[in-house]
Amino acid sequence: MWTSKLTLILVWALIVILNNFVSAANETSQSAREGKILSLFSIVQFRNSPCRSTSILTKGNGGNRNGTCFTTAECSERGGFASGTCASGFGVCCLFLVDTSGGSTNTNCSYIRNPGFPSAVADETAVTYTISKCSCNVCYLRLDFECFTILGAGQTDELDMGGDCTDQFTIGTVTNDNLPVICGQNTGQHMYVDMGTGCGNVVALNFAFNGASNERLWEIKATQIPCGSDYTPPDGCLQYHTELDGRFTTFNFLPTNDNHLAQQQYSICIRQEEGFCCIQYMVCNDVAETGMTLNTKAMEIPMMGFTDTYCSMDYVGIAGSGGVCNTAPGGALVSRYCGTKLNFVDMSKEHAPICDCTAPFAVEIRTDGISDVVGDTANTAKSRGICLEYTQIPC
Template identity: 55%
Template sequence: MGSLLNVTFVRLVLLLGTLCLSQGLKHNNRNVTSARQGKLFSLFNIVSFDNGPCQSSSSVGSGTNGNRNGTCYTANECIQRGGSSSGNCAAGFGVCCVFYLSSGGTTAQNCTYLRNDNFPSGLSTTNGQSFTINKCSCDVCYLRLDFLTFSIQGMALTDEIMGSACVDSLKVTSSSNEPIPEICGQNSGQHIYVDMDRGCSGNAKLDFSFTGEASTRIFEIKATQIECGSRSTPPDGCLQYHTNLDGRFTTFNYAPMDNLHLEDQDYSICIRQELGYCCVQYSVCPDDEALGFSLSKGVIADNAYTDSECATLDFVGIEGSSSACRQSGVPSTVFSRYCGQKLNDYTTAALHTPICDCSPPFQVRIFTNKISDIEDDETNTKISRGVCFEYTQIPCN
């Protein structure tokens, strides 16, 4: 608001200055011409505005609502920095400058969109693409990657057995050396946080690898840098971070109905506790109860299993949880792992039940291994799609 008032004041000053100069022309036309030029030059010099975020006129598209974000610069600054002007900001004195990086490369510009060559068309080559994001400021600690569009080849096989790895892959690394799982498949709408380490030289790298010919590879990833101590900063160890009172999350590559969840995953999805809320309740997504909890399927995991029974299976970890949502006092029995085909704290149960966690911080661990989901020569005819959870924060008593 302050910036708009300053710009309005400057416009008023310019108008008054022009009127005064116009009146002065009646008295001394020759001298006033040069004086007018000097005064206008000095008045324009005092126009300034913050290089803050702005919403551009460029639509994200691809089924995602909203427009791309940019940074408010003058038109010349936008060109010099390699951005694209898309709409106005600062009451018309600036342009909303959007930054794109295609076919790989390096950038230190906040809010950069990483895209495949020839976007929005599919990738026409199998050559790998690598992107490097350097800190735009020493105050930055995290990088958030939003997968606005993400479609690359997924798992090699249609049943999860030993060696069923990604055909294509995205590997994210950072200067902090935090472990980040390799992902592939369909992940539009997903996001991850990357620890960029402290200090001024931190960075993050995204390496895409492609195998074989395919016409469906396409991606656009929004890379936003987050200052240390920001309310948007996730707790340590959180690959994903949700900040609403309720919402939904899924495992990677959950979107296609005929594909599998990814193997060799170990990461945490975290929920920010809001003031006045003491518990989080998790439920299998009601619109996909058949496959919404299908990490380990086959002969040994048709129903619900917990804790030690999940030792050799893929599982979801929710420490100190149970179906009893008790805020005062710990339930008599709590669990830390859930696996099988049904989400339930009652072993061999054949129905889903909501699971409640009243012991913050609120984290859900996703763990999948490379061990076969089938036994001996049995054929796994059931799809191990992964996990789809809805969460709701419960108010304190």
């Protein structure tokens, strides 16, 4: 009897020992599997680099919005939303949208939109936004106007107000740069804004309205640029073009029934590419009749182009330019152009190519706030501004 009980006790003890061994083995195996899984995900890392989302721009120039590559959790924590994948599927292309007045963002590549976008602003209340640095190493902000329509000057000539804005878009910075006040239609335009070197520096975007309108609509992409990067614009450049060829216009050139803007003083700069020594400028072929219309009352002679001393009110400045693309140009050079024809010869009646071989390359835009009138004669000609195409010329 005692032998039977002892045998049962020994069998029971052996079963307990075996169960504990199996459990320990299972736990070790599970820990190993979890360790492998954790190890796998711990080595999957990716940079928060730019990415192209699946979100399509509903207004303006079309195309897809740009985002930043984050994990799903990071995107949500930062207030963005996922739109497509990145990093071989381990990340999401995170979009950041600000569409409320008083809204703010400290994330690179954010989209600033009007309240109610893609519908137009329905009231006349001023709208403001604040952009903070995403890193202390940021020095510049690039604003791309994916779509931009507010009330413009409301006239086709400089007879009365001289191009004063009805609505106004202004930018506030701690650097106190003299950034132009703009209005009207500016889809496709861009600006570079100096944010300064302070970590806490911010930029304020301000819209002020004057009168009723059902067409106010905007979406502005705000991209932050690190200090010292190779795509930082030169000092004093409001706009910066980095291609071998392209085109640019003054603000509010798009509508055919409105004026160029008053009191504009800024530089459009072009990066010189290696092996290219000159830049040739021509009036845009598709708008040849109005593509050069600044100070159209110069010398009281219509439909002519003028240079230098005749251009003291509204003009395009291309210092050291002439009619020949040559690294050692001869003859007199020209620095200012105005009237209705772009030409290096005064009182010209035809457009002609202008060449600048004196780097760095910049085009100065200068307009005043005075009505374009000579003597007692009012100017009723259209003054849309400029539209120029540029091409870099090899050395």
